[in-house]
Amino acid sequence: MNIILFGPPGAGKGTQANNLVKDYNLFKISTGDLLREEIKNETTVGKKVKSPISQGSLVSDLIIIQLLEKVVSNKNYSNRMIFDGYPRNLNQVKNLETLIKKYDQKISCILSLKVDLDLVIKRILGRKICSNCGNIFNEFFNPPTPNNHKCDPKFLQKRLDDNENIIKNRFTTYEKETLPILNYYNDKKLLHQIDGMKEIDQIYGQIRGIIDSLEAWLSK
């Protein structure tokens, strides 16, 4: 089972990926993590990408696919991968497909979390983190009260880099980038839309339903 997970920032993609990793014994493959690892280990690739990344430039598709090949060719990861944040365009879709085929695997399904911009804004802007105990609250959905949080309210902090315009821009970019990819996988009958407006547990319930029925079908 190789899965591609899609969702705009604030859709709860990270949480759902972690659930899947734990319950289905999968590996989360994020190109961002792979690049950070190369930089940390000061490899040839790491040295090459360090300065462009720190300047906010994109890393070439060729380098990304080389990093991905190391993972896809690794027998331990074979048919146990969740791709998070990749592919981002149709060229990358084709690159990934070629690579996966080369190692005699395939993409089993695409899970796309659907959420409204309004909800994303509330989820992100409402987020409050306690710098004392590390608990995360949300002023709209899960506000800190004297019952669920004992620390002094002065410890509750918002992330400064989040503002409504930045979130809107990221969301619009995400929709524009991913639409052709979703259409492509929809034509291949691999796309599953997930209602990301629900509670985290209910969203995961939908995902489990899809994966379990795919597994049952694959094992026939």
Ligand SMILES: [Zn+2]
């Ligand atoms: Zn606290």
